[in-house]
Amino acid sequence: MQWAQQVKTYGSLIKFSHSVFALPFALISVVFASWEWTGSETLLSRILWIVVAMVSARSAAMGFNRLVDAPIDKENPRTAGREIPAGLISRQAVAVLILISSLLFIFSAWQLNPLCFYLSPVALLIIFLYSFTKRFTWLAHLILGMGIGLAPVGAWLAITGSFGLVSIVLGLAVMVWIAGFDIIYSCQDMHFDRSAGLFSIPARFGPDQALILAKFLHVLMVLLLLVAGLLSPAGPIYYLGVVVVGLLLVIEHRLVNPGDFSKIHMAFFQINSAIALVLMAFVLVDRFVS
DSSP states (O other): OHHHHHHHHHHHHTTGGGHHHHHHHHHHHHHHHHTTOOOSSOHHHHHHHHHHHHHHHHHHHHHHHHHHHHHHHHHSTTTTTSTTTTTSSOHHHHHHHHHHHHHHHHHHHHHHOHHHHHHHHHHHHHHHHHHHHTTTOTTHHHHHHHHHHHHHHHHHHHHHSSOOHHHHHHHHHHHHHHHHHHHHHHGGGHHHHHHHTOOOHHHHHHHHHHHHHHHHHHHHHHHHHHHHHHTTTOOHHHHHHHHHHHHHHHHHHHSOBTTBOTTHHIIIIIIHHHHHHHHHHHHHHHHHHO
16 A cells, blocks of 8 residues: 555654664663653653654655755765655655654644753754764764764653753763764765765774674673663673673674674674663563562
8 A cells, every 4th residue: 555655765764773872771761760650640641752752753764864865875885876866755854753753743742741842952952963973974874973972861750840960871881882883884885975075983893893882882781781780770681681781782782793784684683682671571570670
């Protein structure tokens, strides 16, 4: 059916399946914040609006990125088949998607609490900013990480109505994790980025140094997850989950090396999806047994 194909095309445009990276960490933050929950309504209603906010914000950000990058994607052989350069979706349709998703995000933030509502335009500004950074700084990977790292901070705000140190540490963990595997992913575009005058760590420093930096960022992620546990009432099951995350990161880095990026998609999507979902599972079990 035509409508089903359209849904599939839009889902591909915004990489809906990649929501699995940030959403579990938002829910992990909810679990940590639940120890401080004093609200009169059910926690479930907050969680539902958090999910809506997460999905809509990510849809807006991905749509914006695809719209801004369409001219670049058209010139890159790896990305020339994406929906806009391939003519599967018009730029006008993507602009409408961005507008609707942005309004839905702001509305969902309003449903959560006033602070979330007031900060929602700032969050949109940050996640939109990433799309321009590759044009002037190789720190673009960290800007991307910062945007996605807002997820646990925002989820904490939605539950408690205030900032919390645990959520900020979780946000930093997500930031360096995302930046690390985005560096790995960017290695496949290293030569194109150089020829097009775009900025990335692989293009600036080469694949060897880029992968070393990615390893450093992922070690830092594990350390930050340990700190988050120490700042919260988390129990031993949580720490076991962090150990599993560390092992998965080791596997991720064994899948890629400067001379072979053939398994980069497995490292990027499958391993990182497992990292987010496995840690969330351990956090949930830890919360219910502690």
